[in-house]
Amino acid sequence: MQDARTRSQSVADTLRERILRGDFAPGARMQEIALAEELHVSRTPIREALRSLAEDGLLDYAANRGYRVRQFTVRDILISFRVRAAMEGLGCRLLAERGLSDAEQQRLRAILDNGDALLASGQHAQHDYGLWRDMNRDFHVTLLKLADSALLKKIARDALTLPIVNHGAFHWYQPEDFRRSHEQHHMIVTAICERDGERAEWWMREHIRAAGDIVARHL
Amino acid sequence: MQDARTRSQSVADTLRERILRGDFAPGARMQEIALAEELHVSRTPIREALRSLAEDGLLDYAANRGYRVRQFTVRDILISFRVRAAMEGLGCRLLAERGLSDAEQQRLRAILDNGDALLASGQHAQHDYGLWRDMNRDFHVTLLKLADSALLKKIARDALTLPIVNHGAFHWYQPEDFRRSHEQHHMIVTAICERDGERAEWWMREHIRAAGDIVARHL
DNA sequence: GGTGGCGGTATTGTATACATCTTTTCGGGG
DNA sequence: CCCCGAAAAGATGTATACAATACCGCCACC
Numbered sequence: 001m002q003d004a005r006t007r008s009q010s011v012a013d014t015l016r017e018r019i020l021r022g023d024f025a026p027g028a029r030m031q032e033i034a035l036a037e038e039l040h041v042s043r044t045p046i047r048e049a050l051r052s053l054a055e056d057g058l059l060d061y062a063a064n065r066g067y068r069v070r071q072f073t074v075r076d077i078l079i080s081f082r083v084r085a086a087m088e089g090l091g092c093r094l095l096a097e098r099g100l101s102d103a104e105q106q107r108l109r110a111i112l113d114n115g116d117a118l119l120a121s122g123q124h125a126q127h128d129y130g131l132w133r134d135m136n137r138d139f140h141v142t143l144l145k146l147a148d149s150a151l152l153k154k155i156a157r158d159a160l161t162l163p164i165v166n167h168g169a170f171h172w173y174q175p176e177d178f179r180r181s182h183e184q185h186h187m188i189v190t191a192i193c194e195r196d197g198e199r200a201e202w203w204m205r206e207h208i209r210a211a212g213d214i215v216a217r218h219l
Numbered sequence: 220m221q222d223a224r225t226r227s228q229s230v231a232d233t234l235r236e237r238i239l240r241g242d243f244a245p246g247a248r249m250q251e252i253a254l255a256e257e258l259h260v261s262r263t264p265i266r267e268a269l270r271s272l273a274e275d276g277l278l279d280y281a282a283n284r285g286y287r288v289r290q291f292t293v294r295d296i297l298i299s300f301r302v303r304a305a306m307e308g309l310g311c312r313l314l315a316e317r318g319l320s321d322a323e324q325q326r327l328r329a330i331l332d333n334g335d336a337l338l339a340s341g342q343h344a345q346h347d348y349g350l351w352r353d354m355n356r357d358f359h360v361t362l363l364k365l366a367d368s369a370l371l372k373k374i375a376r377d378a379l380t381l382p383i384v385n386h387g388a389f390h391w392y393q394p395e396d397f398r399r400s401h402e403q404h405h406m407i408v409t410a411i412c413e414r415d416g417e418r419a420e421w422w423m424r425e426h427i428r429a430a431g432d433i434v435a436r437h438l
Numbered sequence: 439g440g441t442g443g444c445g446g447t448a449t450t451g452t453a454t455a456c457a458t459c460t461t462t463t464c465g466g467g468g
Numbered sequence: 469c470c471c472c473g474a475a476a477a478g479a480t481g482t483a484t485a486c487a488a489t490a491c492c493g494c495c496a497c498c
Contacts, residue, residue, distance in 0.1 A: 004282040004459080006481060032450070042483040047450090051267060055274040057369060063223040064450055064489050070369075079313070079368050086305040094298070149298050150276060150289075155374050223489080225451060250479070261453045266480090283459050283480055 081212030
């Protein structure tokens with residue numbers, strides 16, 4: 001098996017999701033024994049999961065004192081958008097510099113088509129924006145994967161793993177925000193395919209900056 | 220106690236240093252039992268240390284198969300410079316936007332003075348560049364700390380935690396490279412103090428790009 | 439009344455035993 | 469000779485016991 005999963009990883013995923021959903025109050029202690037009883041595992045996988053979440057930046061750790069849910073400030077959220085703009089922008093530039101194979105271009109166009117269809121049918125506002133969220137995540141994750149840099153991937157993940165940002169803020173979007181956002185997706189792919197690193201980076205930065213601005217207006 | 224240290228942390232530090240020094244061949248397995256016997260601790264702190272190092276990106280992990288020393292490509296190294304340029308550049312912009320207190324400005328100027336003195340006395344090339352390395356690290360770490368963003372700090376740390384990059388490449392520097400590099404330090408601080416985010420970011424990006432170019436010429 | 443030391447309790451850190459999975463080895467069959 | 473499969477060996481994953489540290493309340497003392 002290539003990607004077997006251990007209990008530590010399952011526990012980490014469960015807790016990560018619950019933290020991002022806001023099930024734990026910021027500053028609350030994450031105690032090993034209590035969590036172990038609640039999730040019906042021993043302290044060992046709990047410990048490993050907590051350590052992972054702390055490395056992700058979701059928990060604060062102090063030796064011999066355990067873990068607490070980290071408090072995110074508005075500033076943290078806004079900075080994360082600027083970090084993403086810089087990192088995903090860099091990813092696009094690298095991608096444009098190296099060029100894409102036909103298969104890779106196909107892959108991106110499939111995502112664009114999917115977004116076009118969602119927009120045309122008006123489905124993007126349904127299912128609690130679930131389909132749109134999936135498409136959007138797919139777009140950004142695929143680009144990161146193609147950029148093929150462990151460092152970039154990790155950083156983008158770090159910048160996405162916080163409340164609000166992780167879930168997307170589509171409930172704050174106006175109809176024209178969806179349209180404009182997806183137009184930018186098109187511009188980004190076009191620029192990459194044309195090997196224009198400058199424009200690819202610029203459009204991705206603009207794209208994420210716009211998303212950050214929408215969030216900023218509501219915080 | 221505020222910053223007590225556990226065995227897991229000590230072990231992680233020891234192993235990190237040894238990996239960065241190249242004591243372990245890339246791709247080599249890091250087996251818990253062997254390391255436990257070598258470092259005279261049980262498997263528990265070893266496991267936690269290995270998990271930390273994997274999160275740092277120094278080890279690859281596969282469930283039920285353990286950890287291996289990650290192989291870094293030239294491309295990884297070069298990308299890390301571009302990541303640093305973007306991230307530390309962003310940090311400088313944020314710093315310029317918010318402005319520095321007198322005490323903070325003092326702190327930066329002290330580092331600049333230290334660098335000036337090293338250059339004037341010619342000591343920067345002594346002790347295996349140790350003093351210069353310390354000054355340089357001090358400069359970059361202090362700026363990151365002042366930027367006061369956990370995310371930025373973590374990312375910059377990630378981008379620094381690889382072979383070559385972590386240690387610095389000063390043995391490849393020409394005399395004028397040291398001078399020019401430190402001049403850039405001055406320009407960066409000046410721009411930040413003048414609240415000129417644009418220039419502060421530009422100079423930091425240029426500064427790190429130059430360092431990356433020197434490394435690139437030798438790889 | 440405030441402060442500082444002293445236990446008791448709770449929680450985390452570490453060691454170790456056991457369970458599970460992977461890898462290797464070895465023998466039989468084709 | 470190669471291939472396949474089962475058993476054994478070795479490594480990782482998990483549970484649990486014990487050790488060390490931090491937290492809390494109490495009391496003496498200033």
